[in-house]
Amino acid sequence: MKKMVMFSLTLVLFISSFAFTSYSKAKVFKKADVKLDYNASNLSSLINDSDYIILADVSKDRSMVTYGEVDFVITNTKVKQSLKGSVNDKDIVRILQTDYTNEDPLLTKGDTVLLFLEKYDGPITENAYVIKGLYQGNYKYSNGKFLSGKNNNEALSKEINELTLDDLSNKIKNSK
Amino acid sequence: MKRIFKFKRMKKFKFVLLLSTMLTITSINVVYGYSLLNTAYQYAYPYDIQVKPQWNNYDYSSYFNTAINAWNSSPAPIWFNSTSSPSQSVYIRAFDYYYGNVGWDGRAYYYSATCNTPSVQLNDSNWPFNYGGQSNQAELIAHELGHHIGLNDVSNTSVLMRSSDYKLNPNPTQDDTNGVEAFYSRIGY
Numbered sequence: 248m249k250k251m252v253m254f255s256l257t258l259v260l261f262i263s264s265f266a267f268t269s270y271s272k273a274k275v276f277k278k279a280d281v282k283l284d285y286n287a288s289n290l291s292s293l294i295n296d297s298d299y300i301i302l303a304d305v306s307k308d309r310s311m312v313t314y315g316e317v318d319f320v321i322t323n324t325k326v327k328q329s330l331k332g333s334v335n336d337k338d339i340v341r342i343l344q345t346d347y348t349n350e351d352p353l354l355t356k357g358d359t360v361l362l363f364l365e366k367y368d369g370p371i372t373e374n375a376y377v378i379k380g381l382y383q384g385n386y387k388y389s390n391g392k393f394l395s396g397k398n399n400n401e402a403l404s405k406e407i408n409e410l411t412l413d414d415l416s417n418k419i420k421n422s423k
Numbered sequence: 424m425k426r427i428f429k430f431k432r433m434k435k436f437k438f439v440l441l442l443s444t445m446l447t448i449t450s451i452n453v454v455y456g457y458s459l460l461n462t463a464y465q466y467a468y469p470y471d472i473q474v475k476p477q478w479n480n481y482d483y484s485s486y487f488n489t490a491i492n493a494w495n496s497s498p499a500p501i502w503f504n505s506t507s508s509p510s511q512s513v514y515i516r517a518f519d520y521y522y523g524n525v526g527w528d529g530r531a532y533y534y535s536a537t538c539n540t541p542s543v544q545l546n547d548s549n550w551p552f553n554y555g556g557q558s559n560q561a562e563l564i565a566h567e568l569g570h571h572i573g574l575n576d577v578s579n580t581s582v583l584m585r586s587s588d589y590k591l592n593p594n595p596t597q598d599d600t601n602g603v604e605a606f607y608s609r610i611g612y
Contacts, residue, residue: 278462280570281527282563284549286587315520317530317544345525347532350576350586369523369548381526401578 279348285380290406294422297363297379299332302388302412303340307356311346314371318346321372322354324362328412330419332364341375343367351381352396361386361393361407361415388412456582457602458575464533464541465573466513469607470502472572473514480519480547486560487517493565493593494572499603501572515571517564519545529563531570543567558591565593573606574599 287293294300303324312319326338334340342362345351354360363384364376378384383400386393386407393415395404410418466472476487491503506514530544543564562583569584576586583595584602595603 277533279530279532280460280576281530282566283587284524284526284528284546315522315544316518316542317520317522317532319525343525345527345530348527348530351526365524367523367525369525370521371523371525377524377526379526 277347279345281345281348281350281381283350283381283383285383287380287383287400287403290403290418291422293363293379293383293403294331294419297331297384298366299334299340299362299364299376300330300419301326301332301334301340301362301364302328302330303360303362305354305356305358305360306339309356312371319371320344320346320353321375322356324354324360327359330416340364341372343372343375343377348381349397351378352385354385359388361388456577456579456598457584457605458577459573459602459606460533460570460575462533463570463573463606464513465607465609466501466511468511469500469572471504471511472501473504473506473509473511474517474543474568475506475509475514476517478517478519480521481550483517483519483545483560483564486558487564489561490564490568490593493561494568494595497595497600499572499595499600500607501603503568513540515541515543515568517543517545519547521547523548529567531567533571541571543571559589561593562589562591565595569595569599569603572603574602 285296287296301324303326306323306325308323310321312321320343322342322344324340324342326334326336326340329336329338342354342364344353346353363379365379367375367377380400382395382397383403386395388394391411393407393410395408407415474491476484478484488505491505495502525546525548528546528549530546532542532544545560545563566583574584577584579585579598580588581596582598583593584599
């Protein structure tokens with residue numbers, strides 16, 4: 248009887264670990280790459296081409312939408328500082344992103360981010376914003392520094408990483 | 424005298440060795456400009472990668488065929504077959520929808536255990552992707568197919584796999600085909 252119980256327990260453990268490994272692997276391989284519809288030649292053009300620029304806190308409120316066989320994610324952010332456009336401090340701004348997409352890394356809850364935005368115009372949702380140039384307009388802000396994630400636009404990334412928030416704010420004001 | 428001569432020859436040899444090493448390193452950087460997608464699915468039969476087009480709003484057929492021909496006529500060790508009834512268990516679906524200004528013209532979605540099939544997704548909201556009055560759809564589709572055969576986006580603006588912008592040319596460059604060759608050499612092709 249004891250042997251039987253031990254055998255069953257081992258079997259259950261084996262099956263569950265196998266299922267967990269398969270699930271983890273499956274998640275890793277659900278990936279996509281996109282051809283961007285916008286390329287920022289430098290920071291000045293990214294500033295000019297973005298309708299809104301905000302420094303915001305990423306909240307935990309996130310929803311998923313599937314449209315046209317593609318998964319999208321809408322994340323709420325709370326504006327800390329509006330640097331460009333008619334968005335007010337403390338406003339909640341909904342950011343629409345394409346899920347599983349290398350060029351559109353999802354916002355992480357608890358992060359403070361610098362986002363270059365434009366209003367979303369399409370069938371997926373209303374009252375939402377999209378990040379201009381995807382990764383090109385998405386920077387984590389930590390300890391007074393802007394940090395970029397995956398960025399093929401190395402020149403742009405370098406330009407932003409060297410700025411302080413005040414530098415950027417002045418650059419935006421001067422570009423108006 | 425003989426020793427001095429030997430020493431000079433030794434120095435010369437070292438210099439030539441150093442120079443050739445530097446040249447080799449430089450040439451490697453130039454030749455291998457591609458980047459591989461390690462998570463991309465490796466087709467078991469790369470000489471019969473089946474693609475099923477299912478156009479919803481626009482007929483992309485001619486651009487799609489141009490893109491497929493561009494890859495098939497390249498030296499890359501793959502062959503795309505357009506078919507309405509695929510016989511392989513894993514095949515690529517190509518379709519289009521209006522997604523709005525989500526930031527991308529096209530998207531390549533890879534095979535995984537949890538999704539039915541890999542796909543090429545075109546964003547009709549950016550139709551007709553005109554650049555100087557010419558269409559870039561064939562280049563866009565060829566680029567997305569490139570992801571399905573193991574190529575990652577690169578910042579090099581002269582290759583098909585550049586992350587943005589168009590050259591109105593769907594033909595893969597030597598760099599692109601070298602990348603596919605490297606990807607499939609792992610399974611003996």
